[in-house]
Amino acid sequence: MSVQEKSAAGKGAIAGAAGGDTIAAVSSGRGGAVAVIRLSGPAAGDVVLALAGRVPEPRRAVLARLRHPDSGEPLDQGLVLWFPAPRSATGEDMAELQIHGGRAVVAAVLGAVLAVPGTRPAQAGEFTRRAFLNGRMDLTEAEGLADLIGAETQAQRRLAFSHAFGHLGQRVEDWRHRLVRAMALVEAGIDFADEDDVPAEARALARPEVEALQRELAQALGDRRGAMVREGALIAIAGLPNAGKSSLINALAARDVAIVSDEPGTTRDLLEVSLDLDGHKVMLVDTAGLREAEGKVEAEGIRRARARIAEADLVLWVHDVAAGPAPDEAPEMEAPAELWLVGNKLDRGAGGESVAGRWAGRSFAVSARSGEGLDVLTRALGGFVTDRTAGGEHPALIRERHRASAAEASAHLGAALAGWEELDDALLAEELRLAARALGRMTGAIGVDDLLDVVFREFCIGK
Numbered sequence: 001m002s003v004q005e006k007s008a009a010g011k012g013a014i015a016g017a018a019g020g021d022t023i024a025a026v027s028s029g030r031g032g033a034v035a036v037i038r039l040s041g042p043a044a045g046d047v048v049l050a051l052a053g054r055v056p057e058p059r060r061a062v063l064a065r066l067r068h069p070d071s072g073e074p075l076d077q078g079l080v081l082w083f084p085a086p087r088s089a090t091g092e093d094m095a096e097l098q099i100h101g102g103r104a105v106v107a108a109v110l111g112a113v114l115a116v117p118g119t120r121p122a123q124a125g126e127f128t129r130r131a132f133l134n135g136r137m138d139l140t141e142a143e144g145l146a147d148l149i150g151a152e153t154q155a156q157r158r159l160a161f162s163h164a165f166g167h168l169g170q171r172v173e174d175w176r177h178r179l180v181r182a183m184a185l186v187e188a189g190i191d192f193a194d195e196d197d198v199p200a201e202a203r204a205l206a207r208p209e210v211e212a213l214q215r216e217l218a219q220a221l222g223d224r225r226g227a228m229v230r231e232g233a234l235i236a237i238a239g240l241p242n243a244g245k246s247s248l249i250n251a252l253a254a255r256d257v258a259i260v261s262d263e264p265g266t267t268r269d270l271l272e273v274s275l276d277l278d279g280h281k282v283m284l285v286d287t288a289g290l291r292e293a294e295g296k297v298e299a300e301g302i303r304r305a306r307a308r309i310a311e312a313d314l315v316l317w318v319h320d321v322a323a324g325p326a327p328d329e330a331p332e333m334e335a336p337a338e339l340w341l342v343g344n345k346l347d348r349g350a351g352g353e354s355v356a357g358r359w360a361g362r363s364f365a366v367s368a369r370s371g372e373g374l375d376v377l378t379r380a381l382g383g384f385v386t387d388r389t390a391g392g393e394h395p396a397l398i399r400e401r402h403r404a405s406a407a408e409a410s411a412h413l414g415a416a417l418a419g420w421e422e423l424d425d426a427l428l429a430e431e432l433r434l435a436a437r438a439l440g441r442m443t444g445a446i447g448v449d450d451l452l453d454v455v456f457r458e459f460c461i462g463k
């Protein structure tokens with residue numbers, strides 16, 4: 001079979017879901033010794049034939065000299081891989097050229113690839129978009145892949161990995177299938193309305209399943225672990241002016257990121273630093289000293305600080321041990337999720353005294369200046385994030401998009417359950433259908449054209 005015939009056969013199998021162009025891009029990062037050029041689309045085989053002189057056996061790396069298709073000039077020697085449709089990452093004919101990573105080599109080979117008719121440069125995320133359109137992955141897997149590529153910490157990598165390889169998608173599809181079964185039962189009431197005993201019985205059978213789904217959705221919505229791993233646990237550093245908040249952040253971040261000065265009220269705005277703490281992403285937020293503001297700017301800083309403290313997973317209340325005994329509790333604060341006391345400036349005062357009351361077991365003594373006590377605090381922070389993100393199954397919902405879909409589904413299930421006895425069959429079935437639709441949008445099984453640009457623009461070119 002010629003390459004063209006092979007390509008045509010492959011294209012038939014995938015019903016041309018992503019259009020007829022063949023896309024090409026450098027998929028490896030800059031500056032490596034080896035560069036990878038990927039191709040996807042019906043002309044991928046033509047390109048390999050034109051540059052390498054032959055198309056290798058599927059999925060076998062073959063060393064080949066690559067020439068310009070027009071001039072015949074040798075450009076480089078490298079490995080060529082051929083993945084005919086539909087067993088390829090995108091579901092289309094694909095090829096990969098592994099060549100030397102030099103700038104001129106890459107430019108020459110990519111130029112030669114794009115000289116073959118029917119090829120064009122790929123847009124960001126276009127390979128993955130084609131994989132989605134050809135049914136090789138669902139939308140949550142595509143998002144997981146974006147997160148896997150962007151993962152900065154090991155916890156993010158682990159979460160993204162399970163997400164990229166179907167964990168979330170399977171759970172959502174399971175919910176949706178159960179919901180569709182419940183809906184079929186309710187609809188049986190519509191179809192057999194003239195048979196007296198069917199409607200009531202079918203409804204009664206569907207109800208426990210809908211209740212169970214509602215419970216599972218509520219539990220998934222209440223689980224913040226996914227967001228905490230992906231976006232980082234938010235740790236706010238609060239305290240009176242001059243307590244050493246900025247110095248503590250600098251010491252924890254081991255770099256000078258916050259302005260440190262001995263003039264109270266220096267931190268007028270919020271400064272956020274992202275850290276990798278024991279493999280977990282943590283966002284440290286330096287908040288303006290909470291006190292009666294002297295100026296408008298400082299007042300605004302304090303307002304923002306309070307808002308951020310209210311959303312924090314943990315607040316470290318920094319206290320200057322040289323300024324007197326630790327307060328019994330943090331002054332002027334709405335109760336945050338969790339509050340620890342950090343007695344700072346240990347180098348200047350006693351300070352290490354045990355603290356009772358609400359701080360017991362959650363107080364630390366450090367010196368941001370000398371570094372004393374910081375190792376204990378850092379370990380405790382790592383332990384806090386590990387505790388909050390570990391355990392049980394992988395979180396079901398990771399992004400805001402997932403939460404919004406799940407919340408929408410849950411609202412429809414709530415409406416269905418609230419009206420279970422009164423609603424007529426058609427209205428009840430409609431609530432269940434809308435809930436199933438909201439879940440379907442999460443995996444991309446249903447009506448997501450409007451979402452694709454948003455999801456795939458996160459990717460880099462070549463992925």
Ligand SMILES: Nc1nc2c(ncn2[C@@H]2O[C@H](COP(=O)(O)OP(=O)(O)OP(=O)(O)O)[C@@H](O)[C@H]2O)c(=O)[nH]1
Nearest residue numbers: 242243244245246247261262265266267289368369
């Ligand atoms: N001796 C000593 N001085 C410290 C320590 N930490 C901070 N300081 C000093 O305390 C002063 C205030 O420190 P900052 O880090 O700016 O305090 P802040 O809480 O961020 O202050 P505001 O921005 O005004 O709210 C500076 O002069 C620091 O050098 C410490 O551990 N020991």
